[in-house]
Amino acid sequence: MALDERMEAALNDQVTCELDASLAYLQMAAHLDGDDRPGMAHWMYEQSHEEAGHAKQFIEFVLARGGRVEIGRIQTPVSKFDDPVHVFEEALRHEQHVTGRIRDIYRLATSIDDLESLPFLHGFLAEQVEEEAAVGGICERLRRVQGDEVGLALIDHELGSRGGE
Ligand code: MG
Numbered sequence: 001m002a003l004d005e006r007m008e009a010a011l012n013d014q015v016t017c018e019l020d021a022s023l024a025y026l027q028m029a030a031h032l033d034g035d036d037r038p039g040m041a042h043w044m045y046e047q048s049h050e051e052a053g054h055a056k057q058f059i060e061f062v063l064a065r066g067g068r069v070e071i072g073r074i075q076t077p078v079s080k081f082d083d084p085v086h087v088f089e090e091a092l093r094h095e096q097h098v099t100g101r102i103r104d105i106y107r108l109a110t111s112i113d114d115l116e117s118l119p120f121l122h123g124f125l126a127e128q129v130e131e132e133a134a135v136g137g138i139c140e141r142l143r144r145v146q147g148d149e150v151g152l153a154l155i156d157h158e159l160g161s162r163g164g165e
Helices: 005-034 038-064 084-111 117-145 149-159
Strands: none
Touching: 005 038, 005 084, 038 084, 038 117, 038 149, 084 117, 117 149
């Protein structure tokens, strides 16, 4: 089935949204790197890379459905953070925003009977559950150490072992 123009617009918005997230995480990674948190920075560089990959998946899907890709305006990312907890809480807020967007696209696809989009969107809904759990878990652990440098160093070391996608 040809791609409905409302779906094409929504999917294009999602490409922009994923690129926004990628840039926001790149900025966070740079902040953490400059703040001598190499493990957290590594984790965030990987996250940025993953979001760019999501954007590409949406691009490929639009093209596979015969649609046209048009990337929108990218937001200037937040660049000032109080501490690592603040960085990861911003990341969680981003993920929750992305989840809301994908749920909206899923509802649109359902309402216009675009069944072909549903399996693709399913994958992203499942992905968002994992993303929110991962980032939420890091926030919780960072809050628990209450700025203690030994605790922060342990978390930093652990996040540094994140593998690539
Ligand atoms: Mg994503």
